[in-house]
Amino acid sequence: MLLLKRSTDQHCGGLWSFPGGKVEQGESPQAAAMRELQEETGLTGLTWQSLGTHSFTYPDRLLHFQLFGCLCVSLTSLDCESEHAWVARDRLVDYPMPAANGALLGMLGAYRVSVKDGNQDEDQDRE
Numbered sequence: 001m002l003l004l005k006r007s008t009d010q011h012c013g014g015l016w017s018f019p020g021g022k023v024e025q026g027e028s029p030q031a032a033a034m035r036e037l038q039e040e041t042g043l044t045g046l047t048w049q050s051l052g053t054h055s056f057t058y059p060d061r062l063l064h065f066q067l068f069g070c071l072c073v074s075l076t077s078l079d080c081e082s083e084h085a086w087v088a089r090d091r092l093v094d095y096p097m098p099a100a101n102g103a104l105l106g107m108l109g110a111y112r113v114s115v116k117d118g119n120q121d122e123d124q125d126r127e
């Protein structure tokens with residue numbers, strides 16, 4: 001899984017979070033996720049899957065999350081302004097994240113990516 005470290009001047013600054021951001025007017029949640037991934041990391045995701053929705057109230061704002069999983073294959077285009085880390089699923093807990101992410105991590109529990117390998121479809125846990 002790819003985590004980005006939020007800059008100190010952002011909401012939830014200094015914490016690790018998934019690539020993402022706010023949906024723009026007239027944009028679908030998935031289009032926003034694809035755009036934010038590209039803007040923040042230079043990566044293009046494949047095999048997008050919706051993993052669910054979650055609402056969380058911070059002291060100063062209510063946020064509605066829609067979480068997507070995707071597979072990134074052309075990692076040579078990785079270009080992050082912020083510090084980043086590729087983290088195995090079972091090591092995500094080692095990275096301090098915003099309070100809302102407790103539920104987001106729970107939504108990752110059943111996430112599998114189907115990778116076509118020759119004639120075989122193989123379900124894999126993606127990192």
Ligand SMILES: Nc1nc2c([nH]c(=O)n2[C@H]2C[C@H](O)[C@@H](COP(=O)(O)OP(=O)(O)OP(=O)(O)O)O2)c(=O)[nH]1
Nearest residue numbers: 010011012017018019020021022063098099100101
């Ligand atoms: N991207 C992202 N945001 C998260 C996560 N967890 C979490 O609570 N948030 C919060 C922090 C922010 O309040 C909000 C996302 O806004 P953002 O600041 O990243 O979005 P943006 O890039 O569109 O915003 P902006 O700084 O351009 O105004 O969601 C997470 O895992 N990833």
